[in-house]
Amino acid sequence: MGKQIMIIRSLIFVATLAHWSGLIGAVASAQTPTNTPAKEQPPAPSPARPFQLAPRTHYVLPNGTQVNLLQYGTVPKVSIEIDEAAGKVNEDPQHIDLSAVMAELMAEGTTKHSGEELARQAGDMGSGLSIEGGVYQSTFSIDVLSGSAAEAISLLAEVIEQPAFPARDLERLRADHLRSRATSLANPGFVSRQAFAQIMYGDQAYGRLLPTETMLKSYTLDDIRSFYAANYGSQRTTIYVVGRFDEKAVRASIDKNFSGWTRGPAPQTPVQTAASGAHFSFVDQPGAAQSNVIYGIAVPDVISPDATQLAVMNSLLGGSFGSRITSNIREQKGYTYSPRSSLSQGYGTNVWAENAAITTVSTGPAIQEIVKEIKRLQDAPPAAAELAGIQRYEDGVFVLRNSSRGGILANLSFVDFHHLSDDYLTGYVQRVDAVTPEQVQAMAKKYLNTEAMSLVVVGDPAIVKPQLNGFVASGK
């Protein structure tokens, strides 16, 4: 789902790097042998070293281009990202992913250079050009050696401002999108995400994960050029430069390469609404070894006064390795390997959901345990020590997330996307630490109404459906 995914990705990369192999929950052990000598206690940490976010330099070019510069780190590299506020929300529903196809086509040539020449120039700076279409934004980024910062900015500017849209490459990208569409639909995990997105957002942009084949086959260069003309321009452009770089040279390059660009259209940020009420969707996958399950509900968005309390509640309930749901269905029951709850953090909308691939015969029991954990939190506030552990975890992860140029850039972009101020970041730890056990309980009671939760299951109907009968009857 575009932009809001990035911050989550930077958070969990260590786990994916390791194939999730050590993902474990934590609840006080009942298995400890009783007649062993007293346990040695871990040494206490020393006082924390002060951590301060480096402030960004922000300015706006006369044509509306937003510029953000932040010096960080010792490694001689710099990340440059340009967010163009144009994506799925700007498409009409008959042209799903036109914005992404268009953005990808921009890497294939400008009025001055071929796609191959652009790729070589990027390689000469130590990187490749990366383009990703999103829901509200398309992202153009490059991560280069520090000495190439100014040139990299000029390369990105050329790609964004002077695309050639070569016809031959449109045909190739069309074939690629048709192929990856088929591949996505063969993946049970993707199928579950698509079914859940459709329940929550229907025909809105967050619900349109894939175009139809007919749509993809219909896109023309005229469609592409029209979309570009209607949606790209300096008023929709935000530049981020994070890492080690020569600020004078970078500012001069931005000025030279971006200040002459056309203003284009004003940004549009339509708000989408998540569905309310319980919905149930079962997608048949006969013979499946596991069921891909998503269980969730609409909750307030990231600008709500409840946002921090919700985030802490999520971390304690299912969002961290040591969370209650993970402890239960993974570490006690062994039903699944990688359960996780998350907040989608969409623009003006938010969905809490637990997502797990569960062994087929245990699908019903695992969902019952998820419900049980939600109700347990609704019935009683967490112990102060349990909550404190989660708060320290969230605080620490915040420091880690701000200890790489990619993480810092994702945070800045997140704040801007949601129209927050940098206080969101500088006050983050303080807000997390202020959450009380009663507030966590209140969040679960107020927002995680199990009578109104939606459920998606992709699995073997013969074995799994009978397991869900009781659940659907009583839960819905």
Added chain:
Amino acid sequence: MPRKRRWTALVVLAAAAVAGSARGRAQEQVVTDKIPFTYYKLPNGLKVVLSQDSSAPIVAVGVYYQIGFRIEPRDRTGFAHLFEHMMFQGSQNLGKMQFIQLIQKNGGILNGSTRFDFTNYFEALPSNTLETVLWAEADRMRGLDITEANLTNQKGVVTNEVKVNVINRPYGGFPWLDMPQYANVNWYNAHNFYGDLKDIEAATLEDVIRFHKTYYSPNNAVLVVVGDFNVDQAKQWVHKYFANIPSSDLPPRPDLTEPEQAAEKHATKEDRLAKKPALGFSYHMPERLTKDWYAMGLLDQILLQGDDSLLVQEIVKKRGYAGSVDGGINQLGNLYDYRGPMLFTANLIHDDNVSTAQIMNAVDGIIQGVMEQPVDAATLRRAQIKLVSALYDQEGNLGLGKVDLLASFALFDDNPGEINTLVENFNKLTPADLQETAKKYLRPQNRTVLEITVATKPVSSTGAAPGGR
């Protein structure tokens, strides 16, 4: 808009890559190089690398044991990985899940992973918690305290891991798990590393205890700390918590040699979930840290890494056979973090209307090109720049990337200082060197081609209409 090639960073790196000065105790190596570190061994054989980097108030800790999935017991495929899970199930002073709790409540992230030649356990945390982490890692190095119930639980978790990553996922084991099984002939390199589900089920508590006793000893491990900490203080803590862990008699390392391949191999595997065919091809790599190995590192950049690479340009951009060509050297890690025989692999998903022969014909056109004539100077320089740039990223990564390199060079080569010689060694090579290596290692006789075919009778019907409410 001229874009000159940038040499500044390369020159700085090369100048810094001189041998570090050793001082202090005889057994201790103190290097004040581009990447500074202190390297020593405890009397029980534990290797220790401490590397300061104060760019953020965090610390990364890794304990790497020289036991990978290659040398797990023959009747217990997947056991090295199952055992990795057991390291989180309880030790003398930390019950089940308390290790995780301890790291999380100190604001840290953690994980473990099982690879060809090592199993590692690592954490990244705010730097004030270093002593706590060292204590906890020492506790589980000293011994485990695990119940039958914990083992049963983790067999269930690991079985679900194999299902979600391989069995219930299109292209699940392709090519990272499949290819070594087809390309290699020595069992140690060619068995199913994730494990037969029957073997995972058969594991016993005795297996777990024996495995820890055999391989999880200080003389088979390296401890690496990278980040914002005081080296003298860290040395005291390392001594306090690790020095009294007894060493063990390690079994002789089995013969991992992969015999030279005489003819091209071809294999086919059906994927019952895939809707489009896929293709992978692998070449056996030269031995690590040799001149040919450095050259292959650059050939990987030239052939496969980035949109500028020759195979991406040919297969993706010019011919449109695939949306991407992925791959590289050591698909379960990187160029540096392995010891035994390794593969250089490329893989892609393609449409039914393009044959394997067509694709391999296009691949051969490119590969023969680098065998028959030297690459031009600009291409070589670009490969060197990309490689250095990637190395910087590896060194960043919350310090965990630097932990990985220092651990590998200490564990496999007894020389963490290799980290500071890499750039110089890559930059020494000439187009003629690369051509010579290409002729030796990119021959079809050194290659395995693996086709993934679409099942003719699909078992699943994913994508079907959702059911009612």
